[in-house]
Amino acid sequence: MVTEQLGFDAINLRLEGWTAVHADSQRRQWMRDAEGDEFASTLLLTYQPEALEGIDLDDHVGVRKAVREIADGAGQIMVSVDVVGAAGVPALWYILKQNQAPSGMVYSGCLILPFTNSFFTLQLMCMETGITGIREAIVMDRFIASGVSIRELSESATRFEHGTAKGHYSPDAPEHDVQFPNHPLSKVRRYFRDILSVLSIKGVY
Known part of the structure; x- marks a missing residue:
């Protein structure tokens, strides 16, 4: 108040x-x-x-x-x-x-x-700064290893960034922060x- x-x-x-x-x-x-x-x-x-x-x-x-x-x-x-x-x-x-x-x-x-x-x-x-793209690459590799196709990853990330739906793949999701504290x-x-x-x-x- x-x-x-x-x-x-x-x-x-x-x-x-x-x-x-x-x-x-x-x-x-x-x-x-x-x-x-x-x-x-x-x-x-x-x-x-x-x-x-x-x-x-x-x-x-x-x-x-x-x-x-x-x-x-x-x-x-x-x-x-x-x-x-x-x-x-x-x-x-x-x-x-x-x-x-x-x-x-x-x-x-x-x-x-x-x-x-x-x-x-x-x-x-x-x-x-420094080497870039590490977070995105590691998260993507993890999903590919789980059997998700590149096409599914691409569509999911696009939906997330456009704000229409939260796809199951997003390197920006807060649950990844612990693994990448810097x-x-x-x-x-x-x-x-x-x-x-x-x-x-x-x-x-």
């Missing part, structure tokens, strides 16, 4: 393992410490002093459609969409992925916290769980 007009200082994050690299009236940015590549993981908090338009968290079909439009407009692929609890309030949590040059993917997790007259956005970006998608999910555990909002209880 909002008990006062929220401002940018309402968000409190007690982050460990992150270094603050920028702060102004509408944006804060952190870089992840102890990464092989100092730009591999970035966290960005932004504040908009206006109501969030076009997204109703009670309309799950509409939420999924809105996120898919965001992904399509940015040339990205939607990985997942959920409505979650964050610091005691409902929030939109989604993950997108995008090809990066010369190889690999960038995974972007976004948490949107809407209030009556403002909203906050937490965006976490993790880049795939994969950027696994990091996005793990870092956001850590962030949600320390996130608090003044004026909300």
Whole structure:
């Protein structure tokens, strides 16, 4: 419940393992410490002093459609969409992925916290570095070994990425994160769980 007009200082994050690299009236940015590549993981908090338009968290079909439009407009692929609890309030949590040059993917997790007259956005970006495609190759080999055909794998992955059905094959599925803890998608999910555990909002209880 909002008990006062929220401002940018309402968000409190007690982050460990992150270094603050920028702060102004509408944006804060952190870089992840102890990464092989100092730009591999970035966290960005932004504040908009206006109501969030076009997204109703009670309309799950509409939420999924809105996120898919965001992904399509940015040339990205939607990985997942959920409505979650964050610091005691409902929030939109989604993950997108995008090809990066010369190889690999960038995974972007976004948490949107809407209030009556403002909203906050937490965006976490993790880049795939080093040898790429290992997660996808190992998961595919596992399904092929179980007797699933290449055609079935292709059709299943396409349905999953287009959001029409969750096929039984998807290297992006969260159950694979344990086997690939250093994969950027696994990091996005793990870092956001850590962030949600320390996130608090003044004026909300």
